[in-house]
Amino acid sequence: MSARPDAAVATVETAATLVETTAAESADPCCAAPLPVLGRDVTVPLVTGGEVTYAALDYAASAPALQRVWDDVAAYAPYYGSVHRGAGYLSQLSTDLFENSRVTVAEFLDCRPGDQVVFTRSTTDSLNLLAATLPADCQVFVFETEHHASLLPWRDARVTYLNAPRTPEQAVATLERALADRDPYGPALVCVTGASNVTGELWPVKELAAAAHAHGARIVLDAAQLAPHHPVSVQELDVDWIAFSGHKLYAPFGSGVLAGRADWLQDSEPYLAGGGASRKVARRADGGVDVEWHTTAARHEAGSPNVIGVYSIASACKALTEAGFDTLVERERHLIAKVREGLAEVPEVKVLSLFGDDAPRVGVISFVVEGWNSSHFAAALSAEYGIGVRDGLFCAHPLVRTLLGSDPQDPGECGAPEAAPGERSLNAIRVSFGAGTPDEHVERFVGAVKELVRDGAQWKYRTEDGRCVPDRG
Numbered sequence: 429m430s431a432r433p434d435a436a437v438a439t440v441e442t443a444a445t446l447v448e449t450t451a452a453e454s455a456d457p458c459c460a461a462p463l464p465v466l467g468r469d470v471t472v473p474l475v476t477g478g479e480v481t482y483a484a485l486d487y488a489a490s491a492p493a494l495q496r497v498w499d500d501v502a503a504y505a506p507y508y509g510s511v512h513r514g515a516g517y518l519s520q521l522s523t524d525l526f527e528n529s530r531v532t533v534a535e536f537l538d539c540r541p542g543d544q545v546v547f548t549r550s551t552t553d554s555l556n557l558l559a560a561t562l563p564a565d566c567q568v569f570v571f572e573t574e575h576h577a578s579l580l581p582w583r584d585a586r587v588t589y590l591n592a593p594r595t596p597e598q599a600v601a602t603l604e605r606a607l608a609d610r611d612p613y614g615p616a617l618v619c620v621t622g623a624s625n626v627t628g629e630l631w632p633v634k635e636l637a638a639a640a641h642a643h644g645a646r647i648v649l650d651a652a653q654l655a656p657h658h659p660v661s662v663q664e665l666d667v668d669w670i671a672f673s674g675h676k677l678y679a680p681f682g683s684g685v686l687a688g689r690a691d692w693l694q695d696s697e698p699y700l701a702g703g704g705a706s707r708k709v710a711r712r713a714d715g716g717v718d719v720e721w722h723t724t725a726a727r728h729e730a731g732s733p734n735v736i737g738v739y740s741i742a743s744a745c746k747a748l749t750e751a752g753f754d755t756l757v758e759r760e761r762h763l764i765a766k767v768r769e770g771l772a773e774v775p776e777v778k779v780l781s782l783f784g785d786d787a788p789r790v791g792v793i794s795f796v797v798e799g800w801n802s803s804h805f806a807a808a809l810s811a812e813y814g815i816g817v818r819d820g821l822f823c824a825h826p827l828v829r830t831l832l833g834s835d836p837q838d839p840g841e842c843g844a845p846e847a848a849p850g851e852r853s854l855n856a857i858r859v860s861f862g863a864g865t866p867d868e869h870v871e872r873f874v875g876a877v878k879e880l881v882r883d884g885a886q887w888k889y890r891t892e893d894g895r896c897v898p899d900r901g
Contacts, residue, residue, distance in 0.1 A: 460755050460758075460759050462759075462863060462864050462865055462866050463494055463495075463496075463678075463747070463751055463756075463863045463864050464494065464495035464496070464864070465491075465492040465493060465494055465495060465678065465863075465864030466492050466493045466494075466495060466498055467482065467484060467492050468481075468492075468864065468866075469481065470482045471814075472814045474811065474812060474813070474814060475811040475812060475887050475898045475900075476811075476812055476886055476887065479814075480813070480814035481814065482814050482816065483813075483814060483815040483816065483868075483869035483872055483873060484816050484864075484865075484869070485815060485816055485817050485859045485860060485861055485865070485869060485870070485873055486816050486817055486818050486858075486859075486860060487656070487676070487791065487792075487860040487861050487862040487864075487865070488625050488628075488653060488676070488792045488818070488822075488858060488860035489676075489818055489860075490675045490676065490680050491656060491675070491676055491677065491678050491680070491862055491864070492678065492680075492864055493678055493679060493680050493740070494678040494679070494743075494744060494747050494863075494864070496743060496744075496746075496747040497678055497679050497740050497743045497744050497747065500739065500740070500743040501681075501736055501739060501740050501743065504525065504736070504739060505736070507521055507522065508522060508735065508736070509521065509522040510522065510732065511523050511526045511732065511733055511735050512526075512704065512726075513732075522735055525735070525739055526733065526735050526738055526739070528742070529738045529739050529741065529742035530545045530547070530725070530738075532742040532745050532746060533545050533685055533687065533741060533742060533745055534687065535745075536660075536745035536746075536748075536749060537660055537661070537662050537670055537685075537687050538660075538661035538662055538663050538664065539662050539663075539687055539688070540662060540663055542689075542690060543662065543687060543688055543689060543690065544687065544688070544689075544690045544693055544724070544725045545685060545686075545687045545725060546685070546686045546687070546693065546725045546728050546729060547683060547684070547685060547725070547729060547733060547734070547737075547738050547741075548671075548683070548684040548685065548686055548728075549682055549683065549684055549734075550577075550673045550675070550682070550683075550684040551575075551577045551578075551650060551652040551671045551672055551673040551676075551684050552576075552577040552581070552684075553684055554671035554672075554684050554685060554686035555577055555578050555581045555619070555648070555650065555671050555686075556581040556699075557686055557699045557728055558581075558617075558648055558669060558671070558686060558692075559581040559582050559583070559584070559585065560696060560697075560699050561692045561693055561695070561696035561699075562582075562584070562585050562615070562617065562692070562696075563615045563692065563695070564615075565586075565612070565614050565615065566585050566586075566614070566615040566616060566617055567585065567586045567587075567588065567610055567614065567615070567616045567617070568582040568585045568586070568587045568588070568616070568617050568618075568619065569587075569588045569590060569603065569606055569607065569616065569617070569618045569619070569645070570582070570587065570588075570589060570590065570618070570619045570620070571589070571590045571591075571592065571593070571599070571602075571620065572589050572590065572591060572592055572826040572827060572830065573592045573593075573621070573624065573626075573782065573824070573826070573827040573830075574619065574620070574621055574650065574824065574827070575621065575625050575650065575652070575822075575823055575824050576823040576824065576825070577650065577652070577823070578619045578620075578621065578648075578650040578671075579824075579826070582619075585617075588606055588610075589826075590602050590603065590606055592782060592826075592827060592830045593782070594782060594783070595783055595784075596631065596632040596635070596783060596787075597632075599631065599632060599636065600632055600635045600636055600639050603618060603636055603639050603640070604639045604642075604643065607639065607640065607643035607644075607645055608643060610643075613644070615645075615646075616640075616643070616644065616645035616646070617645060617646050617647070617648060618636065618640045618645055618646070618647040618648070619647070619648050619650065620633060620636050620647065620648075620649060620650065621649075621650045621652075621653065621654075622649050622650065622651045622653065622654030622655075622658075622660065623653040623654040623657065623658070623789070623790045623792070624653065624782070624792065624824075624827070625652070625653045625792060625822055625823075625824060626780065626792070626794050626822050626824050626827050626828055626831070626856075626858070627780055627781050627782055627783075627789065627792065627793075627794060627831070628653070628764075628789035628790045628791060628792030628793055628860070629781065629782055629783050629787045629788070629789045630654070630658075630787070630788045630789060630790070633649055633665050633667065634664070634665050634666065637665055637666045637667050638666065641666070646668040646669075646689070647667050647668055647669075648667065648668060648669040648670070648671060648688070649665065649667045649669065649670045649671070650671055650672075651670050651671065651672040652671070652672050652673050652676050653676065653790060653792060654672075654790065655670075655672045655676075655677055656676050656677045656678065656748075656790075656862055656863070657756070657757070657760060657790040657791065657862060658753060658757060658790065659753045660672075662687065662688065667688070668688050668689050669686060669687065669688030669689065670685070670686075670687050670688060671684065671685065671686050671687075672684065672685055673685075674737060674740055674741040674744065677741060677744045677745070677748075678744045678747070678748075678862075678863065678864070679737070679740035679741045679743065679744040680740075681734065681736055681737035681740045681741075682734055682737050683734050683737030683738050683740065683741050685741065686728075693725075693727065693728060694723050694727065697721075698721055698727050698728055698730060699728040699730070700728070700730040700731065701719075701730060702730035702731055703730060703731065704722075704726055704729055704730045704731055704732075704733070705721055705722060705726060705727050705728065705729065705730035706719050706720070706721055706722070706730075707720045707721060707722045708720040748863070751863070756863050759863075760790065760791050760861075760862065760863070763791060763861055763865060763867070763870050764789065764790075764791055764793070766867070766870050766871065766874065767793055767859060767861075767870050767873065767874060768785075768793065770870075770873075770874030770875075770877070770878070771793070771795060771874070771877065773878070774797075774877060774878055774881050776797050776798040776799065776800075776881050777795050777796075777797055777798075777877065777881070778795060778796050778797075778798070779793060779794070779795045780794045780795060780796070780828075780831040780832070780856060781831075782831070791860055791861040791862055791865070792858065792859075792860040793858070793859050793860070794822070794828075794831075794856045794857065794858040794859075795856060795857055795859075796832065796856050796857065797857070797877075797880075797881060800880075800881075801896065802819040802820070802855040802856055802857045803819050803820075803855065803891075803895060803896035804885070804889055804896045805819070805857055805880065806818065806819035806857050806896070807889055807895070807896040807897060807898065808880055808885040808887070808889070809873070809876055809877075809880070811887060811889075811897075811898045812876075812880075812885065812886055812887060813872060813873075813876040814872075815869075815872060815873050815876055817857055817858060817859045817860075817873075818857070818858045818860075819855055819856065819857045819858070820855050820856075821854075821855055821856075822856075822858055828854075828855070828856055829854065831856075832854060832856065834854050859873060887899070
């Protein structure tokens with residue numbers, strides 16, 4: 429930006445140099461060092477005694493903030509001011525930073541000329557916003573494999589839920605049939621994930637986009653799990669919109685993005701009515717008010733925006749770009765191989781997959797362990813090894829139930845099951861990692877899985893408020 433203070437510039441440049449140096453430490457990408465993240469030196473107590481460095485392996489829920497992001501935000505914080513609403517220097521500087529962040533995100537996503545970047549609270553918020561802009565009689569097509577953020581927002585539209593495909597080719601064929609058979613043949617939207625938050629598998633987004641466009645439909649990409657791991661190009665994938673969250677992109681400050689075509693956004697009523705979205709408001713003779721709404725992204729950004737959250741997303745976009753996605757992707761493949769090879773050595777472990785073992789994927793792996801309640805297993809990993817994973821249905825209930833072969837009506841929750849330790853649960857365990865994960869964390873995880881399966885838990889556990897916890901009584 430043009431008016432950034434010297435202190436902020438110096439801090440940002442130092443942080444950027446750190447990221448670039450870290451990424452270039454090794455000529456072999458798979459052996460490159462992880463990017464610096466907050467919390468990498470945090471120690472946690474073990475129920476069996478002592479402490480250990482925490483292994484954060486729940487990136488798919490919320491990734492730790494990059495040190496670069498934290499440094500950038502800290503450098504800006506003293507200059508914080510209201511956006512779009514002040515004549516003072518700090519307000520003008522903050523407005524400049526906010527709008528430049530919009531440009532940075534558009535470049536990160538390789539948006540088309542004329543695309544809009546709207547800042548939201550999250551992926552969920554972004555897709556609910558898009559749902560509110562659908563034209564009349566729009567039909568929505570969504571696979572049952574989606575996260576609830578993209579499965580549920582379409583309440584005012586006619587929705588067709590497509591069965592889980594078992595190959596990428598089947599996904600494309602299923603969508604083509606559904607679009608060809610729609611009646612009446614009017615506006616349509618396809619919503620699809622880029623990478624599954626359950627299996628980590630990459631979806632054939634470009635092919636699905638081509639199928640959608642061939643049948644006169646548009647497509648929105650849920651990139652919440654894809655953008656932190658792979659480069660995402662609106663133009664190359666030929667999608668109409670992309671949604672993602674900052675807190676999964678190493679920028680956990682409650683912000684998200686909806687980027688893409690402007691026409692539906694401009695033609696709809698504002699997502700929220702209020703200051704910022706309105707360009708002109710005047711009283712009428714009859715006592716009412718006439719409102720002229722903005723036609724820019726501001727139309728759907730009513731209220732005082734989360735400037736720090738927006739700036740943190742832009743900072744993360746820059747940091748990942750500068751680190752180089754080729755390096756990040758290769759290193760993550762190295763970690764994925766370690767985890768999958770380790771789990772394959774344990775016969776009691778079943779890794780969940782739609783497309784098979786050879787499918788390309790990001791660092792998200794879900795599994796069940798024969799003879800173990802998933803909540804019990806995850807609790808033991810945390811309490812006895814200092815490893816943070818997730819158990820449950822991962823806010824993707826239909827998909828997990830399909831993968832587990834259970835009846836769609838069987839009980840289960842997005843968090844933990846009600847089953848006690850030792851009882852079967854209709855849930856799974858998920859380990860996820862990314863640019864900040866050191867080898868030691870995944871090695872400790874694999875070793876812990878093997879020990880728990882072989883020797884059992886060292887501690888007793890009980891169910892409390894739906895969660896399995898160490899019994900300290």
